[in-house]
Amino acid sequence: MRIILLLAVALAVICTAAAQGRLLDLPQIELCDNRPKQWKFGNHYYFFSWDQDGPDFKETNPKTGQVEGRKVDWLDARNFCRKRCMDAVGMESQAENDMIFDFIKRRNITYIWTSGRLCDFKGCSEREDLKPISVKGWFWSNTNTKMAPTNAVPPGWSYQPWSDKGHTGGPQPDNAEFDINQTSESCLGVLNNLYNDGIKWHDIACYHKKPFICEESDELIRYVEGLKRQQGQGQQGNRGQGNNGNGNQGARGHFGG
Numbered sequence: 001m002r003i004i005l006l007l008a009v010a011l012a013v014i015c016t017a018a019a020q021g022r023l024l025d026l027p028q029i030e031l032c033d034n035r036p037k038q039w040k041f042g043n044h045y046y047f048f049s050w051d052q053d054g055p056d057f058k059e060t061n062p063k064t065g066q067v068e069g070r071k072v073d074w075l076d077a078r079n080f081c082r083k084r085c086m087d088a089v090g091m092e093s094q095a096e097n098d099m100i101f102d103f104i105k106r107r108n109i110t111y112i113w114t115s116g117r118l119c120d121f122k123g124c125s126e127r128e129d130l131k132p133i134s135v136k137g138w139f140w141s142n143t144n145t146k147m148a149p150t151n152a153v154p155p156g157w158s159y160q161p162w163s164d165k166g167h168t169g170g171p172q173p174d175n176a177e178f179d180i181n182q183t184s185e186s187c188l189g190v191l192n193n194l195y196n197d198g199i200k201w202h203d204i205a206c207y208h209k210k211p212f213i214c215e216e217s218d219e220l221i222r223y224v225e226g227l228k229r230q231q232g233q234g235q236q237g238n239r240g241q242g243n244n245g246n247g248n249q250g251a252r253g254h255f256g257g
């Protein structure tokens, strides 16, 4: 049952992306082998996009002509990570969240994208365990892990990571942009004191452009190891991978639980 639900959600994510004419990217062997390993926490390496070189991470400011750190929307952030066997960061524990908040504070970064996503697409509405969606419908898409309900301090945490302020003045998530232009705030970013609220989680419309932090993905690393084994045997293609081309079919998370 868990796997079926998991697949349903994975497919729904793909359908949502496909509806926008865009898909989750598959990892690429060379980019995976050369992925930036800026710092380590637990078993995973991480990097901050603006600390990396290359066209995925830099852009020319049309106003100034200066090359600066690139800002991308939420799906691009995930895909620039995913090509490298990583994904946008997911803070499943307070320790990991502390580490990310500390980095943002130390470097005085205005905001970042995470992999956090609201399950508000096809396949989500049948899930009774996700209702009400604004409270129980948030998950880390890098590991398909459900977040704790948004209206309380997460179990085992000593603080509430969601901001108590935002555009409308109320606690997050508030889906504030929906009332302005009917765009849902379905993606989770960390904002650094933009509402005089410290470093906190906010629900934000996914089209906004921001830098991002990537975290290694066990699933995508395994996928590329399998790909290499196949190629080592002189067999090309995806045969036997159990992967239909979306890179997400082998997900082993707790989101279905």
Ligand SMILES: [Ca+2]
Binding pocket: 166, 167, 172, 173, 174, 175, 176, 177, 185, 202, 203, 204
């Ligand atoms: Ca918000």
